[in-house]
Amino acid sequence: MAGSGTVIVVGAGPTGLALAAELALAGAQVRVLDRRAGLRADSRAICLHARSMEMLDLRGQAGAFTASGLPVPSFPLGLKGAAINFGRLDSDFPYLLDIPQSQIENLLLDRATSLGATLRWSCEVTGIEQDGHEVRVQLASGDTERADYLVGCDGLRSFVRQAAGLPFPGAPNPGSVLLADLHLDGLPMTDAYGDLSDRGMLLVFPFRDGSCRTVLYDYARAGVAASEPVTLDEVRTSLVRVTGQDFGPRDMTWSGRYRSESRQVPQYRAGGSCWPATRRTPTPRPGRRA
Numbered sequence: 001m002a003g004s005g006t007v008i009v010v011g012a013g014p015t016g017l018a019l020a021a022e023l024a025l026a027g028a029q030v031r032v033l034d035r036r037a038g039l040r041a042d043s044r045a046i047c048l049h050a051r052s053m054e055m056l057d058l059r060g061q062a063g064a065f066t067a068s069g070l071p072v073p074s075f076p077l078g079l080k081g082a083a084i085n086f087g088r089l090d091s092d093f094p095y096l097l098d099i100p101q102s103q104i105e106n107l108l109l110d111r112a113t114s115l116g117a118t119l120r121w122s123c124e125v126t127g128i129e130q131d132g133h134e135v136r137v138q139l140a141s142g143d144t145e146r147a148d149y150l151v152g153c154d155g156l157r158s159f160v161r162q163a164a165g166l167p168f169p170g171a172p173n174p175g176s177v178l179l180a181d182l183h184l185d186g187l188p189m190t191d192a193y194g195d196l197s198d199r200g201m202l203l204v205f206p207f208r209d210g211s212c213r214t215v216l217y218d219y220a221r222a223g224v225a226a227s228e229p230v231t232l233d234e235v236r237t238s239l240v241r242v243t244g245q246d247f248g249p250r251d252m253t254w255s256g257r258y259r260s261e262s263r264q265v266p267q268y269r270a271g272g273s274c275w276p277a278t279r280r281t282p283t284p285r286p287g288r289r290a
Contacts, residue, residue, distance in 0.1 A: 005148045008145055009030060013153060039102065045104070048096075050093045050096075070206060075204075128160065168265055171262060176257045177258055187212075192205050226257040
């Protein structure tokens with residue numbers, strides 16, 4: 001694909017934006033479509049691991065992410081001095097980088113657009129057609145976008161994946177996990193923190209502004225539907241139940257629940273030489289393998 005071809009990427013999350021930058025760097029004409037009205041303000045995912053940092057470093061981008069995040073080399077977990085120590089990694093980035101997804105997306109968008117990729121917000125994909133020449137993407141606005149290739153980076157319930165007829169076998173792991181971005185007066189926001197008991201697990205990841213991401217797996221609340229809102233009182237109650245301590249939670253700015261998914265598509269392409277769109281296959285020349 002290097003040096004030619006048009007590609008539509010559906011989804012302007014970290015995966016879609018990182019891919020858009022790589023494709024643009026290779027010379028493709030890239031358009032990213034996202035149904036959101038603009039960049040997110042909430043944090044959602046909140047860390048980059050060593051391998052991600054190594055990949056960013058290959059493109060000279062690691063420094064920008066490190067400057068925006070908070071490196072965490074280790075954190076305690078449970079009794080008897082148990083800890084997760086990222087310093088044991090054979091890497092130039094032996095830590096977990098605490099950085100909100102909103103900041104990750106901003107940095108990746110700057111990179112992609114500087115390389116020539118374009119992004120259209122408020123573009124909900126409602127239909128996909130493909131043949132041997134192109135892929136056509138219908139939008140809720142009534143517009144049609146055309147390209148040589150289409151890539152779906154639109155998440156767990158990917159419209160692109162479903163439209164391409166690709167199955168997504170697997171199941172969610174049992175139990176919902178509580179997430180909350182807030183302040184904890186009872187913990188210093190200089191290092192990550194963890195605790196593990198027979199009642200659940202707590203992980204705390206600090207941000208540069210003094211707030212933190214709190215991850216609570218409270219066994220007593222594991223059956224709660226992922227759609228149920230999280231309240232500050234619930235966070236406080238679960239903290240006490242899991243750890244025996246209150247930690248003074250306050251000023252919650254974002255919260256949610258999720259059920260970790262264990263799923264995998266059996267293939268990443270549908271219809272030809274790329275996923276999920278095809279492009280015209282050139283006629284083989286004599287003496288050359290197609």
